[in-house]
């Protein structure tokens with residue numbers, strides 16, 4: 274496909290979309306008001322996990338297609354994607370989610386469960402070291418001829434003057450940029466510690482649990498989660514929340530207690546009643562939206578990006 278496009282946003286959704294458009298032959302520029310390593314995407318844990326996101330039918334297709342891409346990327350250590358095994362466990366009896374079938378999850382026998390947990394399932398899935406992965410996506414985008422410009426847009430009409438095709442991947446920023454009041458920020462805070470020797474992930478999946486709790490071991494660090502505060506746009510880390518995360522995670526994995534804290538991360542999940550993947554004609558050009566992925570932007574990223582390419586091709590033909 275030829276022609277030029279501007280993608281607004283350098284998070285995982287924007288960069289993946291930009292890679293797919295550039296690799297399809299378009300001349301693509303990413304416009305972003307902050308570097309990708311300080312976006313919400315850089316703060317994420319990040320497991321493949323279709324977590325609380327709609328619309329259900331599309332999410333199933335998007336998440337399984339993205340699972341296949343992330344799995345193939347895990348063959349290259351430079352991507353920051355690794356296949357890691359671990360468990361989701363619950364303090365009360367509950368069923369497995371529908372997506373468990375896509376990762377061949379199997380129920381844990383009682384002897385495999387952590388103290389206090391009565392039900393669980395074990396599986397292997399992509400775990401993504403986000404700073405490394407975003408660096409990989411940026412390099413891949415540049416290799417395909419893409420460019421990045423630092424610029425803040427106050428409205429989409431201004432962006433429509435930049436290229437015949439514009440893709441809005443502004444995450445929680447879409448609330449203001451696309452004047453979309455259905456977008457809410459759900460603030461998440463994580464703690465990164467030195468890896469005390471953990472190899473498998475753990476996630477407390479107790480239905481109705483008041484707090485999130487997960488332990489994601491990367492090669493040399495472990496990401497501990499987390500919080501979910503609806504409507505908070507605060508980007509500074511909160512010390513007492515960090516202490517509470519460490520306390521909760523140490524209670525199920527005692528080796529965490531003495532590990533050195535390396536970093537605190539905060540991100541704003543772009544939550545919306547459902548992901549917005551739509552297109553419209555505006556100012557003589559084509560405007561697409563690809564935002565509102567909530568707590569599952571990594572999990573849906575490749576399939577949503579490919580849908581954008583298909584929509585551009587359908588709307589503009591081989592010459593966008």
Ligand SMILES: Cc1cc2nc3c(=O)[nH]c(=O)nc-3n(C[C@H](O)[C@H](O)[C@H](O)COP(=O)(O)OP(=O)(O)OC[C@H]3O[C@@H](n4cnc5c(N)ncnc54)[C@H](O)[C@@H]3O)c2cc1C
Nearest residue numbers: 282283284286306314320426444446461540569570571572
């Ligand atoms: C603590 C935490 C843990 C998470 N864990 C997981 C996980 O395990 N698995 C998973 O799949 N997902 C996870 N997520 C969710 C995931 O991080 C998000 O869904 C994803 O990062 C959204 O990506 P995005 O590119 O849409 O948004 P962002 O990463 O926020 O990027 C938005 C981009 O738009 C730019 N922008 C915004 N407004 C403007 C403007 N007006 N002008 C110019 N540029 C603008 C920003 O600068 C930025 O570059 C987690 C999120 C958090 C916070």
